Amino acid sequence: MNENDLAAITARADLIATLPPVEERSIVRRRIGVSISELARLVGCTREYVRRVERGESVPTGDRLVQLSRFYGAAQRGERAA
Secondary structure, eight states, rough: OOHHHHHHHHHHHHHHHHSHHHHHHHHHHHHTTTOHHHHHHHHHHHHHHHHHHTSSSOOOOOHHHHHHHHHHHHHHHTTOOO
């Protein structure tokens, strides 16, 4: 493993850490009035993907991880992501 690999793994771990705990993800999303369909459109994925992430059955990667991190960060602050 080289330094670039380690940096990528660290960056991904840092983003994953910004997500709410699995048991709170759907609560946070619903609290600001965003449906699974809306979140799927924002992230560019399917509703089933969002369901799996909220249940802890999938761990997001790449752009989806970045988008979900931004969404949940805004949602936890009480903002509605656009």
